[in-house]
Amino acid sequence: MAKIKGSIVIDVDRCKGCEICMVSCPTGTIAMAREVNGKGYNYAYPANPGLCIGCANCAVVCPDGVITVYKTKV
Amino acid sequence: MKEITGIKEYIKPENLVYRKSSLLTDDIMHYCPGCGHSTTHRILAEIIEEEGIQQDTIGISPVGCSVFLYNYIDIDWQEAAHGRAPAIATAIKRLLPDKFVFTYQGDGDLAAIGTAETIHSCNRGENILIIFINNGIYGMTGGQMAPTTLPGMKSSTSPYGRDVATMGNPLKITDIVATLPGTFYVTRQSVHTPANVRRTKRVMRKAFQYQKLNRGTCFIEIVSNCPSGWKMTPVQANKWMEENMFPWYPLGDLKVPEEQQDQQPKTE
Numbered sequence: 001m002a003k004i005k006g007s008i009v010i011d012v013d014r015c016k017g018c019e020i021c022m023v024s025c026p027t028g029t030i031a032m033a034r035e036v037n038g039k040g041y042n043y044a045y046p047a048n049p050g051l052c053i054g055c056a057n058c059a060v061v062c063p064d065g066v067i068t069v070y071k072t073k074v
Numbered sequence: 075m076k077e078i079t080g081i082k083e084y085i086k087p088e089n090l091v092y093r094k095s096s097l098l099t100d101d102i103m104h105y106c107p108g109c110g111h112s113t114t115h116r117i118l119a120e121i122i123e124e125e126g127i128q129q130d131t132i133g134i135s136p137v138g139c140s141v142f143l144y145n146y147i148d149i150d151w152q153e154a155a156h157g158r159a160p161a162i163a164t165a166i167k168r169l170l171p172d173k174f175v176f177t178y179q180g181d182g183d184l185a186a187i188g189t190a191e192t193i194h195s196c197n198r199g200e201n202i203l204i205i206f207i208n209n210g211i212y213g214m215t216g217g218q219m220a221p222t223t224l225p226g227m228k229s230s231t232s233p234y235g236r237d238v239a240t241m242g243n244p245l246k247i248t249d250i251v252a253t254l255p256g257t258f259y260v261t262r263q264s265v266h267t268p269a270n271v272r273r274t275k276r277v278m279r280k281a282f283q284y285q286k287l288n289r290g291t292c293f294i295e296i297v298s299n300c301p302s303g304w305k306m307t308p309v310q311a312n313k314w315m316e317e318n319m320f321p322w323y324p325l326g327d328l329k330v331p332e333e334q335q336d337q338q339p340k341t342e
Contacts, residue, residue, distance in 0.1 A: 006091075007080035018108030018301075018308040024268050029080070037076070041107065049080035056092040057268040063112035064103060065094035072089045 002073040006054020008046050009068040017041035021058035021067060027051040030058055095119040097128060097148045104142060108308020110298030111140050111207060113265040117275045118178075118205070119147045121282060131174045132166055134159040138180035139214045140207070157188025160195035163202040174285050176203035181222040182212045185247045189221075192247065199256025199290040203281050206248065206293065209300040210319060217303035221245040224322055229303070244322060248295040252328035258290030260329040264297045266312040270325075289331070297323050 008029070015037060021044050022030045031047035044066070046052065054071025079085060097119040103112045122131050128149055135143040137156040144151035154162045159177035167175040184192050184206050192204070211229055212218040219229040219236060222244050226235040236244075252260040259281055263274040274296060281292040297319050299311040306314060 005081070005084055007082070007084035007089075009080070009085065010078045012076040012078055014102055016107035020108055020266075020308055020312070023309050043078075045078045046080040052080055054084075054089075054091055059092040060268045060271050061113070061266075063105070063107075063109055063116070065098055065112075065116050067092070068090070068094070069092040070084050070086065070089040071091045072084045072086075 004053055004071065005074050006052040006069060006071045007049065008052060008058065008070075010044055010046070011066045011068075012037045012043045012045075013039075014064050015041060015043035015066045016064060017043055018063065019044070021062050024057045024061045026055065026057065027053060095123045097123045099146055099148055101145050103146055105139065106300075106302045108299065108301050108311065109139070110209065110265050110296065113271060114178075114205070114207060114274075114296055114298070115140075115143065115146055117265070117271060117278060121275060121279050122147070122149060125279070125282060127174055127282070130172065131176070132170070134163045134166070134175070134177040136177070136179040136183040138183045138212075140178055140180060141214070143178055157183050157186070158191055159183065159188065160191040160200070160202065160204060163204075164195050164198070164200045167200060167202050171201075171288075174203075174282055175201075176205060176282075178205045179207070180213070181206070181208045181210065181220050182214075185221045185245050189245075189247070193250065193254070196251045196291045196293065197254045197256045199258075201285060201288050201290065203285060203292045203294070205278070206295045207298045208248075208295055208323065209298040209303070210244075211300050211303040213300045213303045217300070217305075222247075224318060227318075246323070248293065248323075248328060251291075251293050256290050257293055257329055258287075258331060259284055259292040259327075261293075261327045262295040262297060262323060262325050264315070264320075264325060266299065266315060284331070295323070297325065 056069040059067040218231040301311040
């Protein structure tokens, strides 16, 4: 059976670390980094990239348009 | 630009499902982390891009947190005096009736200083779209009490909570506007979860399309958060909003066009 897999790209410099994407992710792909970006925010990053299903929930809810989403069948 | 990517082999142009709208400029929005304003700007830019009306859209930016809105979306803008956005939108729409004209206002702008303009432009049935962001507080000036502040809600000018006996009840201006004959479509939505963002986007697209019909004012209230003003994290603020704001400001359509009442499911 074909599995749906996704991948996200996070623009670190625009992220403000509001954590709304992390809460909205149904698979727990996203976590907040311990490092900070240029503005001093703990940015979001794909901690478990293998779990991503490309549902785009994180990107749809992200206030700053930080996330780009790709989705494919493998 | 520093980027972090997931699994690189899936990142191909044909697999793209979501990217930031090209109408949003490269300026980083000045809003606090998690603010509903940024989400609303983003879906506004997406709709204008997808409908292909960038050249035909004129926005009126308000005074309030969203005062720099004209820096973020690449369309024509006019800045209004505090609360006077519907008056300016009226003038622009009457002079350029083929353009899509919308105002974008917060609760201090629309429901406090601009109440007269709002009610009269809706009562005249001006063919404009009014987007109203309601976060129950004056966010830009430091979290003072607004007309829309909930009973018992603490703000910097009501430190013991809003006392209804002396300070009055929250103003539900969307309900007032829905009773006026000039309005065509009145709805209340939010942008705090993916489902609500998608629904708000659908509603806003519909409101832009209704402008072609020339039938009256469309009014969209977006119940939003203010993490800094409420002194919470964005996630806590969204939860607080669900528990406290939504009972006062229930989501859903308040007035739908008559010919569509039958087939339109109530969005709640």
